[in-house]
Amino acid sequence: MADATPAVSPLRRRMIDDMTLRNLSPATQRSYLHAVAKFSRHFNRSPDRLGVEDVRAFQVYLVSQGISWPALNQTVCALRFFYGVTLNRAEIPERIAYARTPCKLPTILSAEEVVYFLEAVPSLKARAALTTAYAAGLRASEAVSLKVTDIDSDRMLIQVRHGKGAKDRTVTRHISTCS
Known part of the structure; x- marks a missing residue:
């Protein structure tokens, strides 16, 4: 009988290990892995073969799809972590821009x-x-x-x-x- 658990690529395993070492919560880890996988699927290439211009194009795509500002910034955090920590390419994270979240005043009850x-x-x-x-x-x-x-x-x-x-x-x- 074959093992039903899908194989994890060495790159994904390294990112999981990096997140675990930094004590990121399980929810954050799932979110980061999902964001990097979505980025990779968008270009149909391994994320370690994509660069900062690809990240920018992906951000433009996400905005055109109507992604919320917090979700966009979570994707930015995931990609900054992936490039800066997992791939050890320190020059890239600083070039990945966060989106400015529009300020909305909360509803305050009298x-x-x-x-x-x-x-x-x-x-x-x-x-x-x-x-x-x-x-x-x-x-x-x-x-x-x-x-x-x-x-x-x-x-x-x-x-x-x-x-x-x-x-x-x-x-x-x-x-x-x-x-």
Whole structure:
């Protein structure tokens, strides 16, 4: 019986090893591998046989296809890593330009809208969790993994453990109470 696992090319194996050595998250590794594979398929050539002009042409192609700015920049990061680290061609990454992400102002709820939203939550437990998350500016994943022991109500601190990028941080909010 033949092994069902597809063979990994030496170049792909080297990139995986480079990413593992630098402790890139599994999601980042998948994203980088996907981006480099897509780049290679676009030109139907091994990516180590492509150069900076090919990268530029690929970026132009992606923009013409309506790729989002964050997705384009993730592809740029992948290609910069591939050329700079895996291929050790230090002159190339600095020539691969990031896209400038258009600045958009976030939608900010008024105090009345926030109160109206929170009062609409029927469960007291869910309302307390949402109020804490909103007041502390927590991401959804941070709020979900929050433990009672992470909240220091005496000092008005919240310890966020393994937040974005697996980083810990301390959140402080000075909540004024008006009578």
